[in-house]
Amino acid sequence: MGSLNPMLLRSLSLLRVRLHHHRIGFGLASAPTRRFFCTESIRAAEESSSSSSADSSTLRGVLSVNEAPKYPRWDDPDYCKWKDKEGEILRDVEPIVLLAKEILHSDRYMDGEQLTDEDEKVVVERLLAYHPHSEDKIGSGIDSIMVDRHPQFKHSRCLFVIRTNGAWIDFSYQKCLRAYIRDKYPTHAERFIREHFKRGSG
Numbered sequence: 001m002g003s004l005n006p007m008l009l010r011s012l013s014l015l016r017v018r019l020h021h022h023r024i025g026f027g028l029a030s031a032p033t034r035r036f037f038c039t040e041s042i043r044a045a046e047e048s049s050s051s052s053s054a055d056s057s058t059l060r061g062v063l064s065v066n067e068a069p070k071y072p073r074w075d076d077p078d079y080c081k082w083k084d085k086e087g088e089i090l091r092d093v094e095p096i097v098l099l100a101k102e103i104l105h106s107d108r109y110m111d112g113e114q115l116t117d118e119d120e121k122v123v124v125e126r127l128l129a130y131h132p133h134s135e136d137k138i139g140s141g142i143d144s145i146m147v148d149r150h151p152q153f154k155h156s157r158c159l160f161v162i163r164t165n166g167a168w169i170d171f172s173y174q175k176c177l178r179a180y181i182r183d184k185y186p187t188h189a190e191r192f193i194r195e196h197f198k199r200g201s202g
Helices: 004-032 034-053 053-059 077-106 117-126 134-138 172-185 190-195
Strands: 142-150 157-163 168-171
Touching: 034 142, 077 157, 077 172, 077 190, 134 157, 134 190, 157 172, 168 172, 172 190
Parallel strands: none
Antiparallel strands: 142 157, 157 168
16 A cells, blocks of 8 residues: 555646636636736836836837826727728738849859840839830830949849840839839828838838
């Protein structure tokens, strides 16, 4: 019998732990007063935060100290409509954005190399055609599209139009994208551009 005592004690300990966990789980599921506790905790945290000058200075310009944080509501029809449209625009432009980034930032093309016919067709039709000054960029006509270093910013690579007369000129794919989005999604374009494009890009 003495040799069974440790096993018996271990079983009792496990039983106590299970019962304790069961009581806690049941309490969380059934006790409505837990919500009051959470509300009080949040209020206390907010009061503590507003009394700290260091915290308020960190939040200055992001949240007003006098106002509670405003979170978007998924039951707001306008917000849901915006998120649906945002997703639609993202799905639309994602393939051309990925292609442009791969052309410029991978080893797919060396400096001074011309695009393949397939890549050139996509870049001309989905990007260059929408550039705000596409006619000026194309000039006498397109001989090819090239990747090379920017003439002023040597660390940056960009796309160039090589014209039929031998001249060449750079163009920003982000300017093309912005113009495309403004043309196709005029109602939501500015918000999308503001939220998804870096300032100063194009």
